[in-house]
Amino acid sequence: xxxxxxxxxxxxxxxxxxxxxxxxxxxxxxxxxxxxxxxxxxxxxxxxxxxxxxxxxxxxxxxxxxxxxxxxxxxxxxxxxxxxxxxxxxxxxxxxxxxxxxxxxxxxxxxxxxxxxxxxxxxxxxxxxxxxxxxxxxxxxxxxxxxxx
Amino acid sequence: xxxxxxxxxxxxxxxxxxxxxxxxxxxxxxxxxxxxxxxxxxxxxxxxxxxxxxxxxxxxxxxxxxxxxxxxxxxxxxxxxxxxxxxxxxxxxxxxxxxxxxxxxxxxxxxx
Numbered sequence: 235x236x237x238x239x240x241x242x243x244x245x246x247x248x249x250x251x252x253x254x255x256x257x258x259x260x261x262x263x264x265x266x267x268x269x270x271x272x273x274x275x276x277x278x279x280x281x282x283x284x285x286x287x288x289x290x291x292x293x294x295x296x297x298x299x300x301x302x303x304x305x306x307x308x309x310x311x312x313x314x315x316x317x318x319x320x321x322x323x324x325x326x327x328x329x330x331x332x333x334x335x336x337x338x339x340x341x342x343x344x345x346x347x348x349x350x351x352x353x354x355x356x357x358x359x360x361x362x363x364x365x366x367x368x369x370x371x372x373x374x375x376x377x378x379x380x381x382x383x
Numbered sequence: 384x385x386x387x388x389x390x391x392x393x394x395x396x397x398x399x400x401x402x403x404x405x406x407x408x409x410x411x412x413x414x415x416x417x418x419x420x421x422x423x424x425x426x427x428x429x430x431x432x433x434x435x436x437x438x439x440x441x442x443x444x445x446x447x448x449x450x451x452x453x454x455x456x457x458x459x460x461x462x463x464x465x466x467x468x469x470x471x472x473x474x475x476x477x478x479x480x481x482x483x484x485x486x487x488x489x490x491x492x493x494x495x
Contacts, residue, residue, distance in 0.1 A: 260441015267445065284445055285421055292417075345434045350418035357422075 245269075245307040251294045251316075256346075259291030259303075266305050270312075279378055282358035283312055286376045289351040290316045296341055297321070298371065311360075313377045322368040330356060384408050384491060386450045386473050389429065393487050395452065395475040398464050403473035408449045411488045413481050417442055424448065429488055431481050435459045443472045450474065452488070454481040 247269070249262040267284045287303065294301035298320025306313040323329045330352050337347025356362050359376035366372040387404030390397050397404070409427040414420050415434050424430060426447040431454060432439060440463070443451055450473040453459065459474065467474050477484050 256438040257441055260438060260445055264441065264444040288421055288441075288445055289418065344436055344438065345415050345417040345432075348416045348418045350416070350422065354418055354422050 245273075247305040247307070249291070249303040251291055251298075251301050251303055251318075253295065253299045255295050256292065256344075259288060259295050262291055262303055263287040270307070273307075275380065279312075279380055283314065283378050285358045286314050286355050286378070289354045290314055290374055290376065292346060293351050293372075293374075294318045294320070296337055296346055301371075310381065311377050311379045313375060315376075316374045317371065319371045322370055323364070323366040323372055324368050326364050326366060386429075386475070389450075389488070389491060390475055392491055393477060393484070395477045398453075398459065398474040398476055399467050399472070402468055402471055403450060406449045406473070408492065411485065411492060413485045421446065429475075431484055431488070433457060433481065435463060437463050437466055439463075440467055440470050440472050443467075444470060448472070452477060452484060454479060454484050 247266060249258060251258055263284050266287055267280055270280045270283065291303050294316050298318035301316055301318030304315040328334055332353040333349040335347045335349035341347045355376055360379050361377040363375045364372065386406045386408060389408060407427060408429055410425045411429045412420060412424040413431040415432050420430060420442055424446050427449045429450050429452050430443065430448045431452045433454060435453060435457060439451060453474065453476040456476060456478045464474060
């Protein structure tokens with residue numbers, strides 16, 4: 235169970251992510267984490283949420299020219315959404331497979347592109363939805379429920 | 384064991400001044416894959432990695448890492464060191480390899 239929340243309205247956070255803007259991805263995850271800690275949410279959920287935000291934002295920074303990260307916080311759940319104008323994912327099931335990656339050599343040398351991003355997100359989320367259109371972009375929505383697990 | 388104590392015990396160079404030297408270390412993790420670190424490192428760990436670009440600071444902040452430890456006396460850009468100071472991330476450096484430093488860190492933490 236979750237601690238009592240000090241707020242009732244929804245809180246929404248939004249971050250713009252540019253191409254290869256890796257630092258914003260890490261920073262936005264840190265900022266959301268801090269916000270959730272201040273709201274007194276359970277540590278275990280916060281840890282999972284931070285991983286989802288980091289990986290989802292990294293995916294945008296690595297694979298798309300630009301995109302948005304949005305975080306919707308309510309007392310029951312938190313939904314992390316990334317929407318990008320990238321090249322899209324031709325085969326989502328394949329992309330979900332651990333170790334599968336289309337990242338460039340340069341990206342891999344930086345320690346990204348291990349093919350663990352989407353599997354990490356799936357592992358941490360209670361609900362995961364990916365809509366992708368080749369040549370148009372990808373919409374990812376991951377939800378963590380506070381009363382679950 | 385605190386970050387500063389570890390640095391003295393293992394003869395590590397402290398690149399970020401007084402930042403986080405009083406922080407308690409609970410564990411350690413050695414990996415150069417950021418997704419692996421994000422998924423598996425415990426809080427208050429020393430993270431041993433040869434990655435030295437600015438994104439390691441994002442990972443360190445996100446996972447509440449006690450200190451980053453760079454092996455083999457590898458060089459870091461001043462930009463990264465400056466950013467680490469402003470972001471309160473301690474960076475240590477040793478002359479030994481990641482394998483050797485991992486062993487020393489493991490033993491130091493076991494001894495407490």
